[in-house]
Amino acid sequence: MTSDPQTDRIYTAGLLVIGDEILSGRTHDKNxxxxxxxxxxxxxxxxxxxxxxxxxxRIVEAVNALRETYDYLFTTGGIGPTHDDITVDAVAEALGVPVIVHPEARAILERYYADKPGGLTEARLRMARVPEGSDLIPNRMSGAPGIKRGNIHLMAGVPHITAGMLDALTGTLEGGAPLKAETIGCWTAESEVADILREIEKAHENCQIGSYPFFREGRVGANFVVRSTDEAELAACVHALCDALSAAGYDFTPGGI
Amino acid sequence: MTSDPQTDRIYTAGLLVIGDEILSGRTHDKNxxxxxxxxxxxxxxxxxxxxxxxxxxRIVEAVNALRETYDYLFTTGGIGPTHDDITVDAVAEALGVPVIVHPEARAILERYYADKPGGLTEARLRMARVPEGSDLIPNRMSGAPGIKRGNIHLMAGVPHITAGMLDALTGTLEGGAPLKAETIGCWTAESEVADILREIEKAHENCQIGSYPFFREGRVGANFVVRSTDEAELAACVHALCDALSAAGYDFTPGGI
Structure with a gap:
């Protein structure tokens, strides 16, 4: 098995979700x-x-903590036209740069609102404001673009618009080998097989095993998720786990329950 | 209108969700x-x-940041019997106290597992471990209790067990006047009414107005949520907002869309 140092590097990201609506319990986060x-x-x-x-x-503090700790920072929310949309100002403050009107963003908004009631109002023009030095993330859904500055990506909070911006970013960011995962489900309490999980994980140092208990149809069960960036090591670990569960008399469901 | 300084105090909380399953996108968070x-x-x-x-x-860092910044800290996840359940150890490390076996938690687990296959194994006994100086949060659902130490509340990650622990905590924590909210929905782009929202909020200093855009049935709309701890001021702000929307020719739906 060859190991490419380039793909062995792990790339990390932080996500900052901005908005009172998630914290009030009003909206269930989907992002x-x-x-x-x-x-x-x-x-x-x-x-x-x-x-x-x-x-x-709070936004400034979180932006600085996450952009410095991880390779990438993504934010969702707070880039709309209303008074509570302050993400651009907060990121500019965090970076110590001014907010400017991005000419291309302005042009996009002019085209988008040309035939809409009210046209390009001052409130709508707020959506062309970016921290100086930013590029735009295309938004096929609703005109106003997302914003990319250095390792920071500012995206909309409305999930289907966020999805469109993620789509526009697909393949543009440097990443490592994707983490592969396989799941094994068991209709048994995780506490019964905790020793097996610990031992199998210990014996496979490039794999992690997560145990996710659930309660369904009046019965307890758990899914065990084995993760690794190396496909062969992942397969060996899954195989060992299945053998150990069988040997101890447990039924299991490959693929998870 | 009388104002009780006791109820004017705002009580705040941080929530720490612990677990790879949310970050991998495998599980949609419900907590x-x-x-x-x-x-x-x-x-x-x-x-x-x-x-x-x-x-x-990461857990130690987040526990310390949140417990020091807010009145209360709640955590979910990582208090089960498996090797990846390290929340108790992390909180003990954050507080600089040892982990001990809580005698009452041990007794609860002994009773709970008395008639279950395997009995109280070493893995299950892990769930009686607490940071020294902790009290227990009852768990009607599955035996193993939650843990309360100072302003920190450690709860299970499985949502229906979390719910039971929250239920056990109901009414036991000091809080302030609940934040009241009223919602007004509009089948209009929030950018059209951004100026109205800003002006109305400015004129009602004890109220905040959040604007939550959506896209449904092929149309754009937004819900405007007015929040205040004072019922009379909330009502006045909602009234003013409805008047302003009417005057500008917008239809709106009290209660939200």
């Missing part, structure tokens, strides 16, 4: 899972998520 | 919305959420 799944495919590991309110100081 | 809604009723404002992987250093 965490969406961004997480997308990053997996890009070979980038989502390592931390933060959700903060529309408060300048 | 953020659940904890957020529960806190609203307790008069405690959820101010920040962090999601971190099952990595000691």
């Amino acid at each position: 965490i899972a969406q961004v997480a799944s997308w990053l997996q495919v890009q070979g980038i590991r989502l390592s931390e998520v933060r959700v903060v309110a529309d408060v300048m100081e | 953020i919305a659940q904890v957020a809604s529960w806190l609203q009723v307790q008069g405690i404002r959820l101010s920040e959420v962090r999601v971190v992987a099952d990595v000691m250093e």
Whole structure:
């Protein structure tokens, strides 16, 4: 098995979800899972998520912590036209750069709102503001673009618009070998097989085993997810785990329950 | 209108969601919305959420940041019997206290597993470990208790078990006046009414107006959520917003769309 040092590098990302609506419990977040799944495919590991309110100081603090700790930072929310949309200002403050009107963003908005009631109002023009030095992320859905500056990617908060921006970024970011995963499900309490999981993980140093218990149809069970960037090591670990479960008399379901 | 200084104090909380399964996109988080809604009723404002992987250093860092910044810290996940359950160890490390076996937790587990296959194994006994100085949070669902130490509350990650622990905590935490909210929905782009929202919010200093755009049935719309701890001021702000929307020729739906 050859090992390419280039692909052995692990790329990491932080996600910052901005908006009172998630913290109030009013809206169930959909962007965490969406961004997480997308990053997996890009070979980038989502390592931390933060959700903060529309408060300048909190956004600035989180932007600086995450952009410095991880290879990439993605934000969702707060780039719309209303008074509570302050993500651009917060990122500019975090970076110590001014906010400018991006000429291409302005042109996009002019075209988009040309035939819409009210035209390009001052509020709508807010969506052309970017931290100086930014590029744009195309938005096929609703005109106003996302923003890319250095390792920071500012995206919309409405999930289907976020999805379009992720789509536009697909394949543009440097990533490592994607983390591969296989799941084995068991209709048994995870506490019964905890020793097996620990031993198998210990014996396969390039694999991690996660145990995710559930309660369904009145019964307890768990899915065991084996993860590795190396396909052969992953297969060996899954094989060893299945053997150990069989030997101990447990039924299991490849692919998970 | 009388103002009680006791109830004017704003109580805040941070939530730390621990587990690789959310970050991998495998599991859609349900605990953020659940904890957020529960806190609203307790008069405690959820101010920040962090999601971190099952990595000691990351959990310790987040525990210390959140417990020091907010009145309360809640964690979900990582208190089960398997090798990847390290929340108790991480919180003990963050606090600089040893991990001990809590005698009452041990007794609860002895009773719970007395008639279950395998009995109280070493792996299951892990669930009686707590940071020294902790109290227990009852768990009607599955035996193993949650843990309360100072302003930190460690809860299970499986949502229906988390729910049971929240239920056990109901009414036990000091909170302030609950934040009240009213929603007004509009089948219009938020960018059209951004100026109205800004002006109305400015004129009602104890109220915040959030604007939450959506795209449904092929049309754009937005819900405007007015929030205040003061019922009379909330009503006045909602009234003013409805008047302004009417005057500008917009239809709106009280209660939201």
